[in-house]
Amino acid sequence: MKNKWLGFACLLPLLSGCNDANSSISASSDTVSKQQIDTIITNINKLYPDASTELKQNALNTAVRAIENLVFVKGGSFEMGDFGSPCEIPSVTRNRIDWSPDVKCLASFSSVETGANKVHKVTLDSYSMSAYETSFMDMEWMRQINGLPVADNKWDGYHIIKGEVIERDSEDYEYLLTRRKNQSAGTKNWHQAKDYCQWLGNLTALPFDLPTEAQWEYAARNRGEKRYYSTNNGYLQYRNGQYFNPNTGYYINYTDDEVNAGTGLENNLGKWPANPLGIYGMSNNISEWTNDWYSPDYYQGSPELNPQGPKSGEEKVMRDGKGSMTIDRVNKPIKRDSYYPSSSFRCSLQQKTPATIVNP
Template sequence: RQINGLPVADNKWDGYHIIEGEVVERDSEDYEYLLTRKKNQSAGTKNWHQAKDYCQWLGNLTILPFDLPTEAQWEYAARNRGEKRYYATNNGYLQYRNGQYFNPSTGYYIDYADDEVNAGTGLEDSLGKWPANPLGIYGMSNNISEWTNDWYSPDYYQGSPELNPQGPKSGEEKVMRDGKGSMTINRVNKPIKRDSYYPSSSFRCSLQQKTPAIALN
């Protein structure tokens, strides 16, 4: 956008709504504020196409096969290569401040110290605020839903391929993973076109390797 002489963003916000006809100019006070506050936050999206386009642009820029992850790829990473993990945290559990969790393997509640907190109840305000999962990936259990490449079908996994499932060939909604208190196996379906930006709707790009993903649902 800078190379083409365009403003930083197509619209300006008052904190809650778009201010029609106003843009965020480079080097303005609004621009500096956004750099300071939002540079470490996840990128909110208006619809699936924005996430898809960004990953493909990144691929063209780097000459690497970047794309949105398939749903199976997302879950495989969230579950530390397919382990039976409830949440995509450092230990598989959500550890909120001043809380405890139930371990079904032992039948006991587990207490932990404040410095062992690994999740929050609201949107993550800074990526990397909580520990990464065992693969070193951050933000896969942070109350922010992420777009995947797959079309949504409620019964797709009843007859899907075991290796490298790509989702249905068509549909009206896309699959999003993670979200408010979501476990690693929870899935959400969202319309492909939406009217507004949502800070709780984001994405991550995946470097597509030749190793096939395994259906885990």
């Protein structure tokens, strides 16, 4: 995992001079100020006075890491929606498309159904986006300190046991940690994603939240460029994949060094190269919750400045997902019966300035 993990020089109680001398937890960071860390420590002690030192320390580490992993996205204007594609793709694969002003076909098969075919101008203020989807372990630390059960299904062979939870002192839990530790957090519903981001906000006193749909697309498309996939080069390049070069008349195979995507779920966050903004996993087969209610008609009358989605609805917008382009919209009910490892989220920071301050 390529996250910038916390340094451990100041994690032991005996070395708590790095922060508030009256606290049993502490942390250091190259990018998050001592004042910000002290704020987090104060809020943890206030919100969870009876929690163990270990739980408080894990919460502190998670909150500081969340700030460290933020990528500042400078605001601007872009044309949101399905910006089209060539009707005949020269590379003979939808995974490798180049946009040109004379495109005449829609890029996505679902754009008419979801309303993404209504291209419209959007102007966004600056904000920050997490470079990574929320990890299973970061979600686990939040759930532990809040007395919530493990966010995953209990299985009996190939069948989910409804109504039962995984006990944290069980073999099932130990197996789950080895399998899911560095993967994205699966969710059962939208509220779990929303609650996690707002929990970060409570600890940090910063406006953490889910990104809006417009913020998600703007970041995935490298500040609104006409990119079909949110990879390092705008293409999906699978292992053993190939494309047709019309200039030579030959098919070209991707080398191992050129692979930038997989056909399944990532087993480690940050496994594939980031997009040009430095954000990972926005084309990794995992659907991500956004803050917006879903309506196929919303793009028809969406406001230009910082659209927030419809005021109400029955489903929420998810973005990315298996084989999805950066313009694809997915609608999901906010409540479901089981956890889905392919339904995750990342948090954003809803302020116009960067969150991190380099320590003096």
